[in-house]
Amino acid sequence: MAKRFAVETLDRSLKDIMNCQESFGGKVIVFGGDFRQVLPVVPKGTRAETVSASLVRSYLWNNIEKLSLTTNIRARVDPNFSDFLLRVGNGDESTDNDDMIHLPDEVVIKYENDEIFESNLLQSIFPDLERNATSSEYLTTRAILATTNEHVDNLNEKLITMFLGDARAYYSYDEAVDDTHNYYQEEFLNSLMPNGLPPHKLFLKKNCPIMLLRNLDPSNGLCNGTRMVCKSFGNNVIHAEITTGQHAGKQVLLPRIPLSPAENEGYPFQFRRKQFPIRLCFSMTINKAQGQTIPNVGVYLPEHVFSHGQLYVALSRGISMSTTKVLVKTDKRKNENCHFQ
Structure with missing residues (x-):
């Protein structure tokens, strides 16, 4: 990148x-x-x-x-799956007249209807979630990847509802810097969801998986993209445990900090949000997952991928066809042969 x-x-x-x-x-x-x-x-x-x-x-x-x-694909993925991934990545996989790639039947979750197709994916990647809610290994060896933050937030909301425990809500403090005339109301600022910033309403439960959104202390493992689980909550600090990388098992404290979106977000004012720099990570975007290996990975594709390499990146996070599941929303004409672009 x-x-x-x-x-x-x-x-x-x-x-x-x-x-x-x-x-x-x-x-x-x-x-x-x-x-x-x-x-x-x-x-x-x-x-x-x-x-x-x-x-x-x-x-x-x-x-x-x-x-x-x-490539390191062959070193960590079963042979049949790696051959398929490399064909997709190299553009050698055969396509139909609409430039659609046929996905192996082993990885496809059959689309039935809008009401139950999401729950099938959730159950495939997070089976027995209630029983394993306290297992850090269970939570950090599985994730669902989606193309946009909108889909990610939707999946995270569904999974945190299924997760055991009492929810703790944290609300951000939002402001438009130097807005002396109060042109931008607080309700409007709270509704903004710029890339790279946590949501205004952050709902957490004990032992739920989270991901860090900023480089706070790289030498101690607190980097953008670090995956953790929540251990306890305070009013202005969160106690978490790092679950991946060389710092796995380290206990850390996460404070609220002021965060601003990138300049290219295009806002006509300088926006600042004071919130914990984390998001739930039952689900994450495909771009955010780049570089990670996830033993049990689901890919949520209700629409076509929109960027070069996204399908390859999503599929290559997994290690086996048996533990990689793709939900493709198809029309009735293609239900029997799941294709994707």
């Missing part, structure tokens, strides 16, 4: 420093990552602008003489 401009700047700088016109001044550079994943995010950008910002399309890609493209 890195934009090519930063790498090209490094290339030019090393050429100047080394007084050498070879790529990167003749130095050996190792790139880590999977080139099949989603492209860089260009806010409000066209498809052409997104592709233009991608490292894959930069002049470096065509000028580096020795480029080794490897």
Whole structure:
């Protein structure tokens, strides 16, 4: 997801420093990552602008003489599943006349109707949720991925309702900075849901899974995307336990902090929200899950994926066809053969 401009700047700088016109001044550079994943995010950008910002399309890609493209998919995924994933990622998987990919029957949850198709997915990924509500391992080895925050919030709301325990509600303090004339009412500010910010109403229960949204203390494991479980609640602090990575098991305290959206959100005022920098993570967006391995993963696709690489990223979070389930909302004409773009 890195934009090519930063790498090209490094290339030019090393050429100047080394007084050498070879790529990167003749130095050996190792790139880590999977080139099949989603492209860089260009806010409000066209498809052409997104592709233009991608490292894959930069002049470096065509000028580096020795480029080794490897993947760790085969190392952590069963062979049959890995072959399918690599065909999807490379664009080699066969498609029909509508550019739809046929998903293996083993991973598809059959769509029946709007009333029960979501519950089928929830039960497949979170079976016996009530009995396992206190197990950190159970909660952090499974998640449902969706394309947009709207779908993620909907799934999280359903699952926190099913979760055992009494709910604790935390409300944010929202303000428009320097709004001396009070043009923006508090009710309006509370309704805003910019990307990267926690919701105004944050409902939590003891032992529920959460995800950190800011880099608070990277050296101690508190990074953007860190998954945790809630242990206890205070009025202005939350006690949580890190459940993934090298800091798994560490107990941490999370305070309320002021948060602002990125400038490219396009608000005509400076918005500030004081809230705990966390979200529920029974479900998360496909982009947020990039780089993670989730043994039991569900993919919620009521509509087509809208970005290059999203389907590959979603499917490749899992490790096996038997533990990866995809819910595709299809029309009656395609119920028998689940396809997706």
